[in-house]
Amino acid sequence: MTDVKPLALDVDGTFLKTDMLFECFWAGLGTAPVATLLAVLRNFNRPAKLKAELAEIAPIRTDLLPVNPDVADLALRSRMAGREVVLASASDHRLVERLATEYGLSPQVFASDGTINLKGPTKVEALVEAYGERGFDYAGDSSADLPVWERAENALVVGHMATARALSATGQNVVEYPGGWKWKALLKAFRPHQWVKNVLLFLAMIAAHRFDLETLVPILWGIVAFSAAASSIYIVNDLLDLEADRLHPTKRNRPFASGDVPIVVGMAAFVALALVAIGISAALNWAFFGVILLYMGTSLAYSLRFKRMRWVDIATLAGLYTIRVIAGATAGEVYVSIYMLIFIFPIFVTLGCVKRLTELTLATSDEPLPGRGYSRRDRNDLLNVANLGAFGALLIFFLYSISDQGQELYPTTWILWIAMFPMAWWLIRMVLLGWSGKQDYDPIVFAMRDKFGIGLLMITLSLMFWAAGLWAEWFGM
Structure with a gap:
């Protein structure tokens, strides 16, 4: 690998262990949910415009975003050797420029500008125009980077081992870097230790002295549903709190704040868990179904707004705990x-x-x-x-x-x-x-x-x- 040719780094998933589009989306949901959702609806088929609007609605602190240590170390060593290191990203140019400045990289960046979405073929044309055919090395992390790797001198593949093997088979020079995520980290995002709170569903049964299987079994299923519902909301809460968590001494290590799990994986997990909770609750009885919808709706309101309001947050927390007791009563059909x-x-x-x-x-x-x-x-x-x-x-x-x-x-x-x-x-x-x-x-x-x-x-x-x-x-x- 030559030190003369510039090193171009993809940002989302490569230099960073996160995606700035989703960072802006969730930051926008936390501060201006209506404007954020309208921006998504208006520009769903115009990704460059969507990225520009979201970056305007919710400017994120790029200095807090989790960095891939191996790629950051490569960038530092390349800079110290006198090599130009440029960022080439499909994210909005303002965020990419700020990131480049914060890490002392080249002031020249390649990024989306509100009109052109710099991804795949568009990105490779920009890099080839600037540096010539095979006039640069490129680091990326997904199949969308294939066109760029094919025309780069050296392909640096982050966490995409199948693609690395395929590129090597074509004769391309490939260097692999670790990346990706682990199921264990995603499970941590579910906060299974918090499921212990759902023992509150037993309270109505105990208070009514109903110690029989007809009462116990549906309450156990109710606990499963509430655990899934709670985990789905914990994921949403973590995604809304990314910046706040990164400023916290211990919460900065949470899976999404630290970049150990991609935001898009968290979004898929949220949908799956919510469907499990709703499906089980509907199978139990309609009263419990209504209670779990109330719990999820109140929890979302808490995550979006109430937790930032003094005293309202404490009253809401108390209400969410109380809802668990009501849920146990409705699941087991116990009078409370x-x-x-x-x-x-x-x-x-x-x-x-x-x-x-x-x-x-x-x-x-x-x-x-x-x-x-x-x-x-x-x-x-x-x-x-x-x-x-x-x-x-x-x-x-x-x-x-x-x-x-x-x-x-x-x-x-x-x-x-x-x-x-x-x-x-x-x-x-x-x-x-x-x-x-x-x-x-x-x-x-x-x-x-x-x-x-x-x-x-x-x-x-x-x-x-x-x-x-x-x-x-x-x-x-």
Whole structure:
């Protein structure tokens, strides 16, 4: 490989581990969804114009985009050797020019200009006109780059091994570089550890003392549906939060933010998971189908708008947790009392505040959290609301214990009152751990791993079973 001829680098999937068109699309959905969707509808068959409009609607920070380390290292070594390194991309020229400037590459770039989509044959004609037949080396990552590789001196193939072998068979000089993505990384984007939240679907069954297979089996299917629905929304949330995640100390390692999984793969996974969730829910019953649509719609609204609104985001989070409880009731066709819903909502408000308290405590600056409406000055307000939520939940629990329905299900009322002590301990402990930054970023996930906290919850549940007379019924105690 000669050092005299310039090195032309494709951008999307080659120099970058992402695609700037999809980056702009999702950034636009997060900031100006209507304008973004209209731009797509107007220019669906005019890719160059679409890229220009999306780049205008949602300018992205190209300095945060994940770079392919092997290709970046090649570019650096080539520059240090005095070789011209140019970017040749189908992305909009403004983004490509900015990227070239940020990485000290040649100011001359080859890119789409709003009229011409610089891809495939169009790209190769531009490069041949500038450097001559076989007057350059070219690095690319897809079959669309075949026309360019065929007329380059050397073909640098990133993560497309079948194409590399085919090119080698024609006598072309080929150098292979690692690329692509792995299923394990995509599974990580599903956040399977978050599926533990769906144990909330069991709550209505437990509260109604319905411990039979006719109730359990549909709830288990409901958990599968909710897990698929939740994972589909997590993917959307990650795609909307790409820039914010890249500014976060730990979230920057998420599969889409880091470039480990292409955005287009995430979009396909979202559709597949959503179809699984909707299909299972429709097969169970129409009430559950309606609840899961409500959950997905509310979650999308949260991802698009509500999570950036102070206090609205916490109320929405609490609502999403509460919907899981309602989903369990509809899946198992179990009656859920208004007392129960009023009781659990303030608990989830408390946990929503704990989530934000943890993030603020672990934040490294006084600036507002990326993509959120809170900064460290809000910690005291969040603590106060968390405490009010805990107090409200305990008060409602007490009122339920002396209500007609409560006394019918839990005839030994004084034992139910004792259960309030470990419950209060658990709530206060969760708030204090969030205040001191000793929690996970998600309090529900933390609660399911916290052995001491699980012990408190088990004591609470055992006392409630005792108050209901279930121990005596089951074991003659």
